[in-house]
Every structure is written in structure tokens, then in C-alpha cells.
Amino acid sequence: MQQYLTSEIFDKKMIKYSTVRKKLNLEIEKTENLGLAHLTHYFQNHINGVSQCYKVPAHNYYSEITEELNILAEPQMALQQLLPLKYDVPFPPLADYEFTFIDLFAGIGGFRIPMQETKGKCVFTSEFNYWAQKTYEHNFGEVPFGDITKLNLDIVPKHDVLTAGFPCQPFSISGKMKGFEDTRGTLIYNVFQIIEKHNPKVVLLENVKHLINHNKGNTFKTILKGLKELGYKTSWKVLNASDFGVPQNRERVIIIGHRDIEFDFSKLKTKPKRILKDFLDKNGPFEFLNEEYTILSDYKVQESGLVFIGHRNKSIRIAGVRPGTEHLSRVHKQPNRIYSSLGIHPTLPSQESSGRFYIYDEGEVRKLTINECYRIMGFPDKFVKTNNLAEAYRQIGNSVCVPMVKEISKQIKAQLL
Numbered sequence: 173m174q175q176y177l178t179s180e181i182f183d184k185k186m187i188k189y190s191t192v193r194k195k196l197n198l199e200i201e202k203t204e205n206l207g208l209a210h211l212t213h214y215f216q217n218h219i220n221g222v223s224q225c226y227k228v229p230a231h232n233y234y235s236e237i238t239e240e241l242n243i244l245a246e247p248q249m250a251l252q253q254l255l256p257l258k259y260d261v262p263f264p265p266l267a268d269y270e271f272t273f274i275d276l277f278a279g280i281g282g283f284r285i286p287m288q289e290t291k292g293k294c295v296f297t298s299e300f301n302y303w304a305q306k307t308y309e310h311n312f313g314e315v316p317f318g319d320i321t322k323l324n325l326d327i328v329p330k331h332d333v334l335t336a337g338f339p340c341q342p343f344s345i346s347g348k349m350k351g352f353e354d355t356r357g358t359l360i361y362n363v364f365q366i367i368e369k370h371n372p373k374v375v376l377l378e379n380v381k382h383l384i385n386h387n388k389g390n391t392f393k394t395i396l397k398g399l400k401e402l403g404y405k406t407s408w409k410v411l412n413a414s415d416f417g418v419p420q421n422r423e424r425v426i427i428i429g430h431r432d433i434e435f436d437f438s439k440l441k442t443k444p445k446r447i448l449k450d451f452l453d454k455n456g457p458f459e460f461l462n463e464e465y466t467i468l469s470d471y472k473v474q475e476s477g478l479v480f481i482g483h484r485n486k487s488i489r490i491a492g493v494r495p496g497t498e499h500l501s502r503v504h505k506q507p508n509r510i511y512s513s514l515g516i517h518p519t520l521p522s523q524e525s526s527g528r529f530y531i532y533d534e535g536e537v538r539k540l541t542i543n544e545c546y547r548i549m550g551f552p553d554k555f556v557k558t559n560n561l562a563e564a565y566r567q568i569g570n571s572v573c574v575p576m577v578k579e580i581s582k583q584i585k586a587q588l589l
């Protein structure tokens with residue numbers, strides 16, 4: 173049956189985002205779909221100075237699809253008449269904000285939540301993974317632009333802070349350590365191009381701790397050199413999520429650049445360590461470990477706060493293992509290990525799409541639930557997860573600790589903006 177957006181709906185002030193989205197019954201395309209990205213970015217930015225970046229393509233796309241889908245009642249509704257929209261999403265755009273930012277390699281918005289909480293307005297997003305784009309839209313009411321390597325930089329608006337949790341890639345270093353030019357062909361090069369064009373006041377980069385030693389330290393040096401060439405003073409530090417109020421041992425290197433001021437990491441306020449137990453679901457359903465396992469009688473709290481308390485009784489590997497250490501092969505892989513709920517949890521990795529994170533709680537061994545995974549990353553319970561479980565595990569493992577970014581964002585405001 174043909175559905176129509178009736179003028180009755182349009183006459184009401186403040187149409188809900190979900191209503192418009194339902195009527196514009198369009199799937200996020202798996203190819204480069206700039207139309208929906210333009211349209212949703214325009215919806216969120218139609219009254220600030222940013223709208224010129226999205227207005228024309230958004231209007232063109234809207235007339236194209238409304239004609240194609242024939243969803244409008246007569247007389248045809250101009251795009252302008254939909255505005256302003258009422259955002260019925262967990263993290264609606266801010267009406268009052270104190271700074272602007274862009275969210276590159278946005279994933280599911282681990283940067284966006286805390287930056288919005290500290291009064292930042294997101295004016296541009298890029299993320300090319302279809303599942304992450306869907307989760308992002310459900311939470312923020314905006315479809316990210318896709319592949320950063322294919323972006324026309326003209327659509328990126330001016331902004332105060334650039335955030336990027338970019339994938340780590342090797343550079344083919346020429347030996348001359350040229351910095352910016354040496355990164356050509358990698359994703360950080362695309363980030364540098366945006367920095368060169370827009371000169372944001374602040375650049376905030378995040379990566380795995382290993383980035384520091386990657387390619388004998390050359391990758392990291394090249395990135396810092398590139399930022400220096402672009403005119404930024406940088407400082408960096410490895411931070412651990414467990415120092416910011418969540419029970420997860422997750423170390424990440426944070427690089428912050430500003431034109432004149434060196435960010436002072438010592439001003440970040442850390443919190444006492446918490447334990448997993450305080451973050452667990454009260455009621456199940458829980459997936460208990462339905463196979464043999466061993467709980468060690470002799471265990472200790474590691475310096476990091478982890479309590480490795482047992483392991484699944486997987487068969488012992490002999491081949492390729494140093495004699496006398498065969499029993500250790502059982503616990504080499506994280507999915508075989510069991511951690512106590514009285515300690516913290518190891519890093520949630522993005523590769524573990526079946527969620528084999530085993531914990532020992534109340535005398536039983538069970539998997540961490542998907543809600544618990546999001547909680548120990550600091551995502552609020554109102555965050556909407558994808559119902560594709562494997563993707564939900566991947567997405568959280570790829571993301572960033574929300575309270576850690578919130579503290580960084582507060583200090584960026586205090587020190588650099």
C-alpha cells in the first residue's frame with residue numbers, strides 16, 4: 173500500500189526524526205551513500221553556519237527521492253517544511269553548544285557521546301562500515317559519510333576539534349622522515365589533509381598502545397612529525413580506561429595537538445579503580461560455561477587489577493611449545509581464561525565476535541553479557557546496540573572508553589579552547 177506523508181503530519185510543529193525516517197524508507201546503502209549522509213547532516217545543521225556544506229546536495233537528494241518514492245501528498249512538501257525535526261534518539265544534537273567537532277573513523281560514536289556531554293556539537297561524521305553506520309544513526313539521528321579516502325574535502329565544515337580513532341597502518345618511510353608526505357596512501361594522510369585545510373584549534377587522536385612501537389617506532393614519530401609540520405604543538409600519553417571509573421584494563425595512546433599550547437595530561441582527573449562486580453547485570457539470562465574448567469586455588473590480584481582465576485580445560489598443546497610449559501598453552505588464548513568479578517576485566521578486543529569473555533562470579537563461570545560489555549566501556553544503558561550480536565561485540569571492541577574521552581574533552585575545553 174502506498175504511504176503518504178500527509179500535510180496533517182507536516183502541519184504539526186516538530187516532526188519526529190523517526191517519523192520522517194520511516195517515511196523516507198531508505199536503507200543505508202552499502203555503497204557510498206552520500207545522499208542520506210548529506211540529508212541527515214543538513215537536518216542537524218540547518219541553522220548554524222555549517223548548513224552551506226550540506227544544503228544543496230541535501231535538497232537535490234530530497235527532491236530525487238521524494239519523486240522516486242512518490243511518498244508525498246499533494247502539494248509537494250519542500251525539505252524546509254520538515255524543519256526543525258524533533259530528535260527522538262538517545263543522543264540528540266545540542267541546541268546550545270560551546271564548541272564544534274568532527275568525528276572521523278566514528279565507529280559507533282564513542283567520541284561523540286562524551287564530546288556532546290561536554291557541550292560539543294558534532295558537525296561532520298565519517299565511518300564506512302555499514303553496521304556501524306546503522307548503529308550510529310539509531311543513536312544520533314545522523315548517517316555518517318563513508319570512506320574518508322573518497323571524500324571531497326569541500327564537504328567537511330570548519331570545526332574547533334578534530335577527533336579520530338584511526339586504524340593503525342604501516343608507512344613506507346622514505347628514510348628522510350618527511351612527516352606528512354611520508355604518510356601518503358594511509359588513512360592518517362587523509363586526516364592530515366583535513367587538518368591542513370581547516371586548521372582546527374585542537375586535534376585529538378587515539379590509537380592502540382602498540383602504535384608507539386609500531387614499525388620500530390617510525391610510525392609514531394612520523395605522525396608527530398606530520399602534526400608539527402602542520403603547525404601543531406603535540407603532547408601524548410598512554411591512558412588506561414581503568415583509571416577513569418570503568419573496570420577494564422584498556423590502554424590507549426592519546427595524542428593531542430594545538431597550535432600554541434601543549435596539552436597538560438597531568439591535569440586529567442583519574443578515579444579510584446572499580447571492580448567488575450559493580451557493573452554486572454542483576455538478572456540473567458546468563459550463558460554459563462557448559463564444559464570442564466579449572467578454578468585455581470592459588471591466584472593473585474595482578475598489578476593492573478586483573479584477577480586471573482582459572483581456565484577452560486582445553487586440551488594441552490605439545491607441538492611447538494617449549495618443554496615444561498605445555499600446561500600454559502591452555503591459557504595462552506584469552507577465550508580460554510577466566511577472570512574473577514572481584515577484579516577488572518582485560519581489554520575487550522574487536523576480533524572476538526562471539527563474546528567469549530568468561531568471568532567467575534558467585535561461584536559460577538559465565539560469559540559477560542553484551543550489556544555488561546558496553547557498560548565496562550562506559551556506554552550509558554540508553555545506548556541502542558545493533559541486534560546483530562556478532563557485530564555488537566565487534567563494535568564495542570573497536571570503540572573507545574567513553575568516560576576517559578569525557579575527562580579528556582573537559583580538559584581540552586579548560587586548557588585549549
Ligand SMILES: C[S@@+](CC[C@H](N)C(=O)[O-])C[C@H]1O[C@@H](n2cnc3c(N)ncnc32)[C@H](O)[C@@H]1O
Pocket residue numbers: 277278279280281282283298299300301304318319320321337338339359567570571572
Ligand atoms: C578503531 S575504530 C574507531 C571506533 C570509534 N572510535 C568508536 O568509538 O566506535 C576505527 C573505525 O574506522 C573505520 N574505518 C576504517 N577505514 C575507514 C575509511 N577509509 N573511511 C571511514 N571509516 C573507516 C572502521 O570501520 C572502524 O569503525
